[in-house]
Amino acid sequence: MSAWVVVPAAGRGTRFGAEVPKQFLEVGGLSLLAHTLNALAGHAGIAGIVLVLGADDAPALPESVLHGKPLLRAGGGETRAASVLAGLYALPESVRPDDFVLVHDAARPNLHPGDLDALLERGRMDPVGAILAAPVRDTLKRAGDEGGIDGTEPRERLWRALTPQLFRRLQLGRALEAADAAGVAVTDEAMAMELQGTRPLLVEGREDNFKVTTPADLARFEFELSRRG
Numbered sequence: 107m108s109a110w111v112v113v114p115a116a117g118r119g120t121r122f123g124a125e126v127p128k129q130f131l132e133v134g135g136l137s138l139l140a141h142t143l144n145a146l147a148g149h150a151g152i153a154g155i156v157l158v159l160g161a162d163d164a165p166a167l168p169e170s171v172l173h174g175k176p177l178l179r180a181g182g183g184e185t186r187a188a189s190v191l192a193g194l195y196a197l198p199e200s201v202r203p204d205d206f207v208l209v210h211d212a213a214r215p216n217l218h219p220g221d222l223d224a225l226l227e228r229g230r231m232d233p234v235g236a237i238l239a240a241p242v243r244d245t246l247k248r249a250g251d252e253g254g255i256d257g258t259e260p261r262e263r264l265w266r267a268l269t270p271q272l273f274r275r276l277q278l279g280r281a282l283e284a285a286d287a288a289g290v291a292v293t294d295e296a297m298a299m300e301l302q303g304t305r306p307l308l309v310e311g312r313e314d315n316f317k318v319t320t321p322a323d324l325a326r327f328e329f330e331l332s333r334r335g
């Protein structure tokens with residue numbers, strides 16, 4: 107059974123520092139957003155997409171169908187979590203409260219179909235859900251006030267959260283609403299679910315499913331695209 111995906115794409119890309127939000131920058135003739143949406147809509151496990159855009163963003167794509175999948179739109183919020191919640195509210199009635207839904211950053215254009223396969227297959231068997239993640243492979247330092255090293259953080263069992271993240275529609279919505287009501291700024295969906303006392307499954311994903319945050323990341327995606335031939 108395929109799943110709907112909420113794509114938060116309402117960010118301003120301040121760390122990137124471009125004239126336009128980074129998701130609208132072009133690589134290989136397509137916007138980052140289009141690359142991301144194609145990677146999702148082109149996968150058999152995706153039923154449809156809710157694209158969450160900023161109020162000032164022109165309809166980033168005129169289409170309402172992509173690779174035969176419905177493409178709905180919602181207005182984003184001040185935070186990523188608010189945008190995700192707006193996207194959940196915009197899901198069609200056909201998505202039942204207990205159905206699993208995905209959330210995937212528009213800024214992660216290099217999603218590999220095999221990762222989506224693994225997340226859907228293993229995440230659906232978990233009582234709560236799952237996220238793609240990658241084990242930390244570098245030594246982690248904590249910076250001091252003067253820019254020197256304040257200490258080395260233990261990295262055993264530390265993973266970097268990626269997206270997509272897979273949770274049940276109602277449970278995720280309630281968790282995000284609870285975090286907001288408690289004034290907790292959650293940076294991913296799993297954090298909201300953890301605050302509810304659940305322990306989502308970690309599914310190891312590819313290191314090249316990186317988030318485009320800075321110009322160096324855009325250059326990296328350009329290189330990855332060139333490798334596809």
Ligand SMILES: Nc1ccn([C@@H]2O[C@H](COP(=O)(O)OP(=O)(O)OP(=O)(O)O)[C@@H](O)[C@H]2O)c(=O)n1
Binds near residue numbers: 184187190212
């Ligand atoms: N209010 C927001 C903030 C972020 N996002 C989306 O969440 C994803 C991950 O966020 P991030 O990489 O931080 O994007 P920005 O918030 O745009 O970047 P910055 O923090 O540098 O401004 C992106 O696809 C971004 O568009 C969103 O939909 N709504």
Ligand SMILES: C[C@](O)(CO)[C@H](O)COP(=O)(O)O
Binds near residue numbers: 266295
């Ligand atoms: C959701 C996320 O991509 C998981 O690593 C990350 O938390 C997004 O953080 P951002 O600061 O909103 O880019």
